[in-house]
Amino acid sequence: MALKIFNTLANEKEPFTPLVPGKVRMYVCGVTVYDSAHIGHARSFFTFDVIYRYLKFAGFEVDYVRNFTDVDDKIIKKANDEGVSCDAVTSRYIEEFAQDGASLGWLPPASEPRATAHMAEIIAIIEKLEAKGLAYQVDGDMYYAVSGFADYGKLSRKKIDELEAGARVEVDQRKRSPLDFALWKASKPGEPTWESPWGPGRPGWHIECSAMSTKYLGQPFDIHGGGRDLIFPHHENEIAQSEGAYGQPLARYWIHAGFLNINQEKMSKSLGNFFTIRDILSEFDAVALRHFFLASHYRNPLDFSKDGLDEASRAADRIFDTIERLAKAVKTPAPPDAGLLDSFRQEMDDDFNSPRALALIFDEVRGLNKLLDEKKAKGFEARYGALRAMCDALGLLQEGYLERKKQRWLKKGILTESAIGALIGQRNQARQAKNWPEADRIRDELNRQGVAIEDTPEGTIWKVR
């Protein structure tokens, strides 16, 4: 079975074939860098991280581009509020986003272009649109004339007249149509400004993505992604701009990630119901968060809760406990079991069905634990290899997961590692003396602190619960 992707443009799953065999060009809309990213953003970028990883796993060479929007009203407002430059704001949050991404285990895209570094390309597209009669000037502003683009609405399946009828926003009377959107905004005092044929100003929101995607990936390219909320108007407008300017499709497959909700409501800055990535990482491991996201399909809405993360955490522990057992038991690694990898592909090829892929992983976890229990320590090297490969393709295989969990606990300063070792020693002395009450007392005490004791054939070990 070949890879199928749900294409927003077609509103159904379609077989995926890249334009150039074996190579995938993917553009994902990044963040506007005016504030810390929250886990709603994280869900979307996790989704594309998994898609990126899986495409590579499936043998494609992937050129992955994800931009930063670093010129925007909100950035200007933030800079004014703080009395600093826009540059100071954007570089702060670009840096922070990079750190968050690294902590979360996202593979870095091949390019992470910034809007402000692409003014020449932006201006060139607007000029092209103007030459084609798709853009018009009002005072120092340039607008896109939606009426000139017959396909307008094809991505979001909206009709122009319905959009106009339903407009709930105050309409700028200078625009020919309420749907026309800004390509270039004349600068006001105190705003970042670039020279242009229409006077000093700055680009509108959508045009940067048209300019950068085409520059880095050409046109058409294979996959364009982002959160659901970008379908309209952002991606619709990108299509109008890029296809209007170049007369060919912008992207062939449009992928949109579902929202992260809290209590059934979309997590968003404006509702104030968000947790930043940093908030969550101070309490949970990145792998737990990744498992939480992988356990539901990327297009469905997902309700966030800390209870849910706790569950995900326990599930991740289960996988890593098993991997650790296997790592000790397997003396000579073998190539991954081909049949298992095939099954994995079958699940992931169906529009990146990570919940089913996880189910497969857990089936293997159970099966392999059973073999380990039965001491049939033979013939499972290939299955172990496949388990690792599958986890890796989902980004779950983060080395040192269990160790990190230990370190996080030790940081709380309740007990040191050597103190725990000493208590375990005392307990084992008591056990040898068959002083069970004392042995159990020590174990219970450790347990209360969050340390679980396990007596294995290889000796006593401890884990963080």
Place this chain on the structure above:
RNA sequence: GGCGGCGUACCCAAGUGGUUAAGGGAGAGGUCUGCAAAACCUCGAUGCAGCGGUUCGAAUCCGCUCGCCGCCUCCA
């Protein structure tokens, strides 16, 4: 007002016409263990919001009803 989505066990969540409705978490019983823990085994929806319909056959298609959400405005 327009357009779209969702409602599956105690919780999370796959499955969108056809053998026994994945998987995880929690729970119960069991094996192992000094006792535990972990692991493994077994048990958990004769039913998929409700009601009607189409079909040899529906969680899956159609209609209506109820509940929730999203987009139409900046938004991952």
